[in-house]
Amino acid sequence: MPKVIYLQSDGERTELDVASGTSLMLAATGHGVSGVVGDCGGVMSCATCHVVVEDAFAAQLPPPSETESQMLDYTAMPREPHSRLACQIVMTDALDGICVRIADPQL
Ligand code: FES
Numbered sequence: 001m002p003k004v005i006y007l008q009s010d011g012e013r014t015e016l017d018v019a020s021g022t023s024l025m026l027a028a029t030g031h032g033v034s035g036v037v038g039d040c041g042g043v044m045s046c047a048t049c050h051v052v053v054e055d056a057f058a059a060q061l062p063p064p065s066e067t068e069s070q071m072l073d074y075t076a077m078p079r080e081p082h083s084r085l086a087c088q089i090v091m092t093d094a095l096d097g098i099c100v101r102i103a104d105p106q107l
Helices: 024-030 066-072
Strands: 003-007 013-017 050-053 083-085 098-102
Touching: 003 024, 024 098, 066 083
Parallel strands: 003 098
Antiparallel strands: 003 013, 050 083, 050 098
C-alpha cells in the first residue's frame, strides 16, 4: 500500500499506509494525525486540512480547482506555493512516499 508522510511544524513525523482512492485528509483524521481537522468532511468549505506538499510531489498532482484555490486564499496559515487542501489529494500508487507538511495553525 502506498505511504504518506505527514510532518508537523515541530518536525514530528507520521507515516501511514494509505489505500489508493483515499484522500489525505480522511487518512489523517482516521488515524488521529494531529493538525488535520477536516471540519467540513471534504467538501472544500473549511480549509482546515491545509497542507504544503513537498516539491518532488507537487508537480505530480493535478492543479487545484478554482474552488480549492479560492479556499487556499483564506487559510489560517498563509498560502505557500505548494499549498493544497488534503481533502482534494487522492492517494494513488504513483504518490507512494508523498510528504506533506501540516499547516499550523489550521483555525
Ligand atoms: S476538509 Fe474542509 S476543506 Fe478540506
